[in-house]
Amino acid sequence: xxxxxxxxxxxxxxxxxxxxxxxxxxxxxxxxxxxxxxxxxxxxxxxxxxxxxxxxxxxxxxxxxxxxxxxxxxxxxxxxxxxxxxxxxxxxxxxxxxxxxxxxxxxxxxxxxxx
Amino acid sequence: xxxxxxxxxxxxxxxxxxxxxxxxxxxxxxxxxxxxxxxxxxxxxxxxxxxxxxxxxxxxxxxxxxxxxxxxxxxxxxxxxxxxxxxxxxxxxxxxxxxxxxxxxxxxxx
Numbered sequence: 001x002x003x004x005x006x007x008x009x010x011x012x013x014x015x016x017x018x019x020x021x022x023x024x025x026x027x028x029x030x031x032x033x034x035x036x037x038x039x040x041x042x043x044x045x046x047x048x049x050x051x052x053x054x055x056x057x058x059x060x061x062x063x064x065x066x067x068x069x070x071x072x073x074x075x076x077x078x079x080x081x082x083x084x085x086x087x088x089x090x091x092x093x094x095x096x097x098x099x100x101x102x103x104x105x106x107x108x109x110x111x112x113x114x115x
Numbered sequence: 116x117x118x119x120x121x122x123x124x125x126x127x128x129x130x131x132x133x134x135x136x137x138x139x140x141x142x143x144x145x146x147x148x149x150x151x152x153x154x155x156x157x158x159x160x161x162x163x164x165x166x167x168x169x170x171x172x173x174x175x176x177x178x179x180x181x182x183x184x185x186x187x188x189x190x191x192x193x194x195x196x197x198x199x200x201x202x203x204x205x206x207x208x209x210x211x212x213x214x215x216x217x218x219x220x221x222x223x224x225x
Contacts, residue, residue: 041200043215102213106156
């Protein structure tokens, strides 16, 4: 069983479209994250949710809207896609307490290409 | 707030050693190290929780100097499989926020 799974793996779309990426974790973690990794390989945190509640919202355009229906799911919806949104988006989860607190378990990533 | 890593990139021959440094502007509670192979997701290597702590994972070990707000990752007798981008991740003493470092690309050649 995959611990953190995200779909789709690849997403190719036109500028101006709206798209969603889904993420699910079966590790029982309370915290989930979305990261953006650009061509320079920087891992930039976008959002963090703790038990369905938004706790981190870095400087991200409001075209990006996360939704957490329950603590095992964190989806990312992107409106009006722009060329600069092209990147790999990683979902991750982590425990919030104990000696493995904040250790990040990543999904395989979604490579988004905006044409 | 993002920790800074050095060097940005390093190329080694098999069997050589390397050190990757991670430096934070904030007082740290913990430091993590991750490795990301090309086309894959980052994978956790180890966590250091206390000042002066050292940990090991096969021939990869790390130290954490709490006073200097720095951590170093040591790769000894490097193997081809060590190639990838290494990230440190830090959690500050205040708040629960976790940030990844700027990354270090490591290439091991035969």
